[in-house]
Amino acid sequence: MLTTDFDTATMNTHALPVSESGLTMELLELELSLDGFTTGEDGFAAHVRAAAASIEGAFLFELPTSGLIANCDRIAVLRVPMDGSAAMATVFVCLETYGNTIRIEMPDETTAGLKNFAEAFVDVLQRI
Secondary structure: OOOOOOOOOOOOOOOOOHHHHOOHHHHHHHHHHHOOOOOHHHHHHHHHHHHHHHOOOEEEEEEEOOOOOOOEEEEEEEEEEOOOOOOEEEEEEEEEOOOOOEEEEOOOOOOHHHHHHHHHHHHHHHHO
């Protein structure tokens, strides 16, 4: 198993298997770019930012989870290309508790507010 812990057999209820997400290749590329994370909380944002850039995605922001996602200390919000098109999808990269493992989460009903905020953030940036 990779250090990003993106194994569909062990994903929690917030994560979707790659085949259901519609982002198969992009998520696989992102996961491979995230592989090897060892820098802890201090290097989390830099590592995720570099992984997003490697797939031509966008790192929007990073913040503490404040209990929004279980077993997660920090969330990085990314926009990633969808199915090789110009369309972008919002995904979350979570730094798990104890700061040595990261995983990819898809937005769901518990994180819909954060997804909506991210999309509004992108809309504001595009208008500037």
